Amino acid sequence: MTGEHPALALRGLAKQFDGKVAVAGVDLDVPAGSFYGLLGPNGAGKTTTLSMAVGLLRPNAGRAWVLGHDVWGDPVGAKRLLGVMPDGVRLFDRLSGAELLAYHGLLRGMDPAVVDQRAAELLDVLALGDAGRTLVVDYSAGMKKKIGLACALLHGPRLLVLDEPFEAVDPVSAALIRDILHRYVSSGGTVVFSSHVMEVVERLCSHVAILAEGTIKRVGTIDEVRGKRSLEDVFVEVVGGRTATGEELAWLSN
Amino acid sequence: MAVKLTEPAAPARRVSARHFVRLKLRVMGNNFRGQGWRIALFVVGAVFGFWLAASGFFLFAAPGLADDDRYALMVAAFGGGVLVIGWLLLPLVFFGVDETLDPARFALLPLPRRTLVTGLFAAALVSVPVIAVLVATAGLVVTAWVLGGWSAGLVAVVGVLAGLLLCVAASRAVTSAFATMLRSRRVRDLAAVLLAVAAALIGPLQIFGLAAIRETDWTRLTGVAEVVGWTPLGAPWTAAIDVAQGRAWAAPVKLLITALALGALLLWWSRSLESAMLGAATAGPAPTTRGVAGGAVAQLFPRAAGWARRGRFGALVARECRYWWRDARRRANLITIAVVGIFVPAMVNIGGTGFTLDEERGLVAGGGGASPVLLSLSMVFVGVLASITLANQFGFDGSAYAAHVVADVPGRLELRARFAAFSAYVLPMLAVVAVAIPLVLGEPGWIAMAAGSLAAAYGAGLAVIGFVSVLGAYSLPETSNPFALNSGAGVAKSAFSLVAMLASTVAGVPVVVAAALLGDVWLWLALPFGVAYGLGAALLGSYLAGDVLDRRQPELLATVTPRR
Numbered sequence: 001m002t003g004e005h006p007a008l009a010l011r012g013l014a015k016q017f018d019g020k021v022a023v024a025g026v027d028l029d030v031p032a033g034s035f036y037g038l039l040g041p042n043g044a045g046k047t048t049t050l051s052m053a054v055g056l057l058r059p060n061a062g063r064a065w066v067l068g069h070d071v072w073g074d075p076v077g078a079k080r081l082l083g084v085m086p087d088g089v090r091l092f093d094r095l096s097g098a099e100l101l102a103y104h105g106l107l108r109g110m111d112p113a114v115v116d117q118r119a120a121e122l123l124d125v126l127a128l129g130d131a132g133r134t135l136v137v138d139y140s141a142g143m144k145k146k147i148g149l150a151c152a153l154l155h156g157p158r159l160l161v162l163d164e165p166f167e168a169v170d171p172v173s174a175a176l177i178r179d180i181l182h183r184y185v186s187s188g189g190t191v192v193f194s195s196h197v198m199e200v201v202e203r204l205c206s207h208v209a210i211l212a213e214g215t216i217k218r219v220g221t222i223d224e225v226r227g228k229r230s231l232e233d234v235f236v237e238v239v240g241g242r243t244a245t246g247e248e249l250a251w252l253s254n
Numbered sequence: 255m256a257v258k259l260t261e262p263a264a265p266a267r268r269v270s271a272r273h274f275v276r277l278k279l280r281v282m283g284n285n286f287r288g289q290g291w292r293i294a295l296f297v298v299g300a301v302f303g304f305w306l307a308a309s310g311f312f313l314f315a316a317p318g319l320a321d322d323d324r325y326a327l328m329v330a331a332f333g334g335g336v337l338v339i340g341w342l343l344l345p346l347v348f349f350g351v352d353e354t355l356d357p358a359r360f361a362l363l364p365l366p367r368r369t370l371v372t373g374l375f376a377a378a379l380v381s382v383p384v385i386a387v388l389v390a391t392a393g394l395v396v397t398a399w400v401l402g403g404w405s406a407g408l409v410a411v412v413g414v415l416a417g418l419l420l421c422v423a424a425s426r427a428v429t430s431a432f433a434t435m436l437r438s439r440r441v442r443d444l445a446a447v448l449l450a451v452a453a454a455l456i457g458p459l460q461i462f463g464l465a466a467i468r469e470t471d472w473t474r475l476t477g478v479a480e481v482v483g484w485t486p487l488g489a490p491w492t493a494a495i496d497v498a499q500g501r502a503w504a505a506p507v508k509l510l511i512t513a514l515a516l517g518a519l520l521l522w523w524s525r526s527l528e529s530a531m532l533g534a535a536t537a538g539p540a541p542t543t544r545g546v547a548g549g550a551v552a553q554l555f556p557r558a559a560g561w562a563r564r565g566r567f568g569a570l571v572a573r574e575c576r577y578w579w580r581d582a583r584r585r586a587n588l589i590t591i592a593v594v595g596i597f598v599p600a601m602v603n604i605g606g607t608g609f610t611l612d613e614e615r616g617l618v619a620g621g622g623g624a625s626p627v628l629l630s631l632s633m634v635f636v637g638v639l640a641s642i643t644l645a646n647q648f649g650f651d652g653s654a655y656a657a658h659v660v661a662d663v664p665g666r667l668e669l670r671a672r673f674a675a676f677s678a679y680v681l682p683m684l685a686v687v688a689v690a691i692p693l694v695l696g697e698p699g700w701i702a703m704a705a706g707s708l709a710a711a712y713g714a715g716l717a718v719i720g721f722v723s724v725l726g727a728y729s730l731p732e733t734s735n736p737f738a739l740n741s742g743a744g745v746a747k748s749a750f751s752l753v754a755m756l757a758s759t760v761a762g763v764p765v766v767v768a769a770a771l772l773g774d775v776w777l778w779l780a781l782p783f784g785v786a787y788g789l790g791a792a793l794l795g796s797y798l799a800g801d802v803l804d805r806r807q808p809e810l811l812a813t814v815t816p817r818r
């Protein structure tokens with residue numbers, strides 16, 4: 001399924017908030033069929049970058065293409081191919097899981113019969129069928145992530161953009177989400193997701209980009225980026241963390 | 255055995271109310287930082303508040319300035335009583351409480367409940383309305399001082415301060431208790447009904463009160479004022495008047511009554527505060543209902559929206575219909591429309607009659623003064639008020655609106671669907687108003703005109719609101735308290751609503767003019783004209799505002815997403 005266009009292409013994306021630079025010119029090419037991890041510490045601009053890439057936030061400069069469709073020039077073409085799970089964004093959580101899926105499906109202009117069939121399957125696979133008519137607002141954090149993923153997958157997008165899909169998810173749900181994403185990529189889809197959990201990225205991704213202070217610091221296939229070291233070592237070196245000496249916070253130990 | 259850590263030292267300094275007040279001021283200040291329009295709105299709100307306060311001051315000071323002690327007791331008892339009741343009910347019905355300091359934020363701090371209650375109480379005192387009431391009731395001190403010398407004046411100072419504390423405590427206790435009730439889904443339906451009944455009582459009470467004023471003579475009213483003066487509603491305000499009129503023994507008793515009421519309210523508040531702090535944690539998961547019938551799509555569509563096609567438009571309408579019922583914040587708005595929609599036209603038309611007759615023939619009540627113009631004017635008000643509810647329709651959604659941006663929902667479709675879903679609830683209510691008010695007035699022939707005016711004003715209101723909701727949206731806090739507003743948003747809310755209300759009223763004026771000029775023909779022409787005018791305006795509004803929405807989707811999402 002590798003077409004001539006990259007699944008996601010970003011050129012010079014930049015955003016300032018009240019004069020503070022959040023993202024300072026990001027260029028990125030996500031090859032179709034890849035499993036792409038966007039790594040970065042808190043506040044690096046991951047969410048801002050992804051929001052601009054999918055059309056949720058208007059950039060101050062730069063452009064984004066989804067499979068050749070300009071996100072800001074041809075939103076209809078781009079958004080049709082795109083499934084998004086934003087982080088920290090509420091769902092329409094006063095609907096039950098099934099209602100929410102039906103809503104997303106119909107909003108995408110899908111045939112009601114197809115919506116019904118896919119919603120039932122997704123609820124079943126994600127083990128959300130037992131929740132019945134429970135409103136999404138009463139779901140646990142892991143269930144909310146799963147229903148969010150189901151909403152993003154429902155219309156069969158070619159590119160899936162997920163912001164922190166494994167945040168606050170228990171190991172069982174995380175394994176389930178990983179399985180589904182794997183299956184999606186192996187059947188030709190492309191996944192871009194942000195995270196700051198090295199282990200997950202190392203395990204899943206074919207490609208990695210490390211983002212810090214609003215710019216891309218390292219980019220490439222996972223083997224190119226980490227070389228002979230562990231991804232965590234590379235990450236800490238790039239981001240410039242500090243290591244505790246044991247002298248400070250002495251009052252914590254007795 | 256647990257590992258022994260260092261013994262946490264006893265707190266070096268005690269936390270006092272002062273810290274809460276400073277925290278509130280700091281939070282308010284930070285909210286203003288770099289937001290010029292917020293400061294401007296705050297100033298406008300403050301000026302308006304003090305203008306009201308000044309008029310209140312002269313009302314309370316009038317008996318003293320006129321040096322006439324006949325009405326002093328009445329002004330103190332009724333004026334003060336209205337203040338207390340206002341503080342009790344207005345936050346529930348209209349304005350919401352300022353949740354700058356959300357009790358839930360203090361849940362993890364090792365603070366004794368007493369410290370927390372006094373602290374939050376002190377912080378609640380730092381607000382424009384409190385200062386405005388203080389200014390207004392200072393008039394009472396003037397009255398007492400003039401009539402009874404310095405001793406009465408001093409008692410008045412104590413009484414006014416105690417009364418103010420009582421007002422604030424009452425508003426906090428009641429909203430907190432209601433919020434707790436609404437928070438747990440199991441009783442929220444009951445709570446909504448209770449709230450609606452309580453609010454609905456304002457109307458009849460006021461009509462009853464007006465009738466009483468018309469029909470009773472003043473001496474009997476003084477008797478009522480005396481009784482009110484012995485309840486917590488009037489006790490703090492009338493204590494000084496008693497001193498001035500030579501019943502010095504009554505003052506300590508009344509102040510004691512006030513203190514007891516204040517204590518009881520604070521106790522009640524601290525009880526409900528505890529559950530507010532535990533918040534959603536205790537609400538627990540709603541009982542799981544199994545055995546769902548039908549597919550996902552069938553579940554989404556409520557019966558009220560069963561007519562809609564299973565497409566984009568239908569889905570939007572269905573979701574909105576669900577939300578107007580399931581979201582406590584939205585439902586509170588629906589209840590407001592229901593209550594105000596009945597009682598304002600009733601007041602204007604019946605009360606207005608009473609007043610005109612008062613001047614001409616004295617104490618005769620009855621119909622005859624109501625006119626088609628007055629009726630259609632009040633109907634325009636109701637129609638506009640109903641449409642105003644949508645002024646922040648995107649703010650209700652909050653960041654969930656992102657789903658629409660990602661799915662690229664066309665703006666025109668979006669607005670039409672939102673109008674349709676809201677109308678599914680509101681049009682039946684408006685129909686009841688249009689039938690009920692003319693019947694109460696004894697003029698069934700006016701029903702068609704009332705309905706026409708309502709339809710025209712509501713449709714024109716929707717057209718204006720289409721723009722307001724796209725351009726003037728603001729974020730609502732993501733708490734489960736349906737009465738909560740972001741600090742500063744209260745003023746923003748009223749300012750935008752005011753602008754929208756003016757614009758919508760102007761758009762609704764043609765029907766009033768027609769009612770004035772066309773006479774009897776209009777009684778029948780109004781319905782077809784009004785419906786066509788309203789429908790046309792709403793469609794045109796959604797058409798034009800929809801284009802604006804298409805261009806502004808990401809910006810709109812940013813404004814309705816709460817700042818974290």
